[in-house]
Every structure is written in structure tokens, then in C-alpha cells.
Amino acid sequence: DVKVTQSSRYLVKRTGEKVFLECVQDMDHENMFWYRQDPGLGLRLIYFSYDVKMKEKGDIPEGYSVSREKKERFSLILESASTNQTSMYLCASSLRLSGSTDTQYFGPGTRLTVL
């Protein structure tokens, strides 16, 4: 079974802090994704990566950066956390086969609160 793990289920940070959210997958997937989920807005893509050291902006990249130094690990970084970044963050990975039909496998999510 594919396993995607995220470093924390719940996290509380203060405005202005630098925040790292870590995601690890154990199935040698090429693709990794970071989403945030807010009530009434669904899952929105922040950044994704097709390979080590490669990254592409999603729909809402402002205020975030990412790092992929190893294939199995994809980190989301909030350089200076703000209250509007309070959200549920989900990581996902997929094996790059056809592209359009690749199933994404999700982690359990990190609920981040910025005070």
C-alpha cells in the first residue's frame, strides 16, 4: 500500500514564524503535491513537483515555497506565517504513468493554526 505521511497532524504557530511542513512517501513516486483545504473552497493546489529539485507553481503559490531534495520528501515552507494561512494542508503523491489518469495518494493532513 502507498503510504504518504505528514510530519504533524496539528500545528500552532505565531505570525511571522517560519514554518516547515514535511511530507514523505514510500512508493518511489515521481510526482508530489501540496494542497490547502478551506471551508467552501475545496482543495487548492499550492505547488507540485515532477522530480527531485523540480517544482512548479500551482494555483495559489503566494506566500509559500517548496523544497524537494530527495525523491521521497517534499517540504512546504511558509517563510513568514500569516493568519490567512491558517488551513488544512494536504500532501499527495502519484506515479507518473499517463499523466491525466494518475491517481493521487494523500497524506492525513496537517491542520495549521497561525495566531
Next chain:
Amino acid sequence: ILNVEQSPQSLHVQEGDSTNFTCSFPSSNFYALHWYRWETAKSPEALFVMTLNGDEKKKGRISATLNTKEGYSYLYIKGSQPEDSATYLCALNTGTASKLTFGTGTRLQVTL
């Protein structure tokens, strides 16, 4: 920004009822449609991937149909059970590799 719409936003049914909900998308952007189920406190899990107009997929009591020409997909649950309670997400792939655009979901609650 691509608009993937799901309706209704939430649904409350009794055990044993059959139900269905809709995912609408711009037909001109279609490559594949994915359905996911997201139970509370768990990770979203893939249900179906659909690519062909007229496609129908089935997994137990859950099935889905696809109309790419008019831009919609229906998800059906026959004889709903409390364990079907979850948020059902549809997501559209528009050909940019594995990237998905998600709808806002339909939250289903099944009570005894």
C-alpha cells in the same frame, strides 16, 4: 481559473436510501475525471478515474457515469449505509501532466 462545480454542497439521507450527486466541468478542457472519497479524520481515497464519454464505473454500491460532451459526471450510491458518510470530491485533469483541479465537494451524511 478552471471551475469544477459540485452539487449539492451537502446531503443528508437515511440508511437504505439511494442518492446521487453531480460534478460539472468545462467540456472543452477535459482529459480525465477523478472521484475521491474523504472520510473525516482520514485521507482522501481514490474511487474512480474516468476518461471516455459514456463511461460507467462501479465499485460495490457506488457507481459513476460520465458525459464529456455536456461536461458532467454523476456519482450514485445505492442503499446508503452510515459508513458511506464522507465528502465526495471530483477532480478534473486538463492535460497538464498529473495536475488536478478539485471541486468543492459534496458532504454526505447517512443516518440510521
